[in-house]
Amino acid sequence: VQLQAYGGGLVQAGGSLRLSCTASGRKVSGLTVGWFRQVSGKERLFVAGIQRSGGATDYADSVLGRFTISRDNAENTIYLQMNSLSPEDTAVYYCGAQFRGLISRNRNDYFYWGQGTQVTVSS
Numbered sequence: 001v002q003l004q005a006y007g008g009g010l011v012q013a014g015g016s017l018r019l020s021c022t023a024s025g026r027k028v029s030g031l032t033v034g035w036f037r038q039v040s041g042k043e044r045l046f047v048a049g050i051q052r053s054g055g056a057t058d059y060a061d062s063v064l065g066r067f068t069i070s071r072d073n074a075e076n077t078i079y080l081q082m083n084s085l086s087p088e089d090t091a092v093y094y095c096g097a098q099f100r101g102l103i104s105r106n107r108n109d110y111f112y113w114g115q116g117t118q119v120t121v122s123s
Helices: none
Strands: 002-006 009-012 017-024 032-038 045-050 057-059 067-072 077-082 091-098 117-122
Touching (some): 017 032, 017 117, 045 067, 045 077, 057 067
Antiparallel strands (some): 002 017, 017 077
């Protein structure tokens, strides 16, 4: 499984971005995918996840109500719609994938990772 994350950029506070995570080698419907973010020098933290097949979702408290994770099977892509962005959301965002049926907030449970995409929110 190979993942490619893209869509990051520079945005003003209050703005929106949509990140994409495209998979190759496996259908995304068969993957549980999580978005994580990492600030330099700090650990990689869970942001949102979507369960394979059924599509149940989970969000970190810090993004609940602002971010939405979704899946497009036709595009074989997982999206992370980010609204009402704040400078605290600035980080490198990674998508990770695993074959288990349950969403995990632990980055060590994800076996496949995209390369990361930088999101910078200016105040």
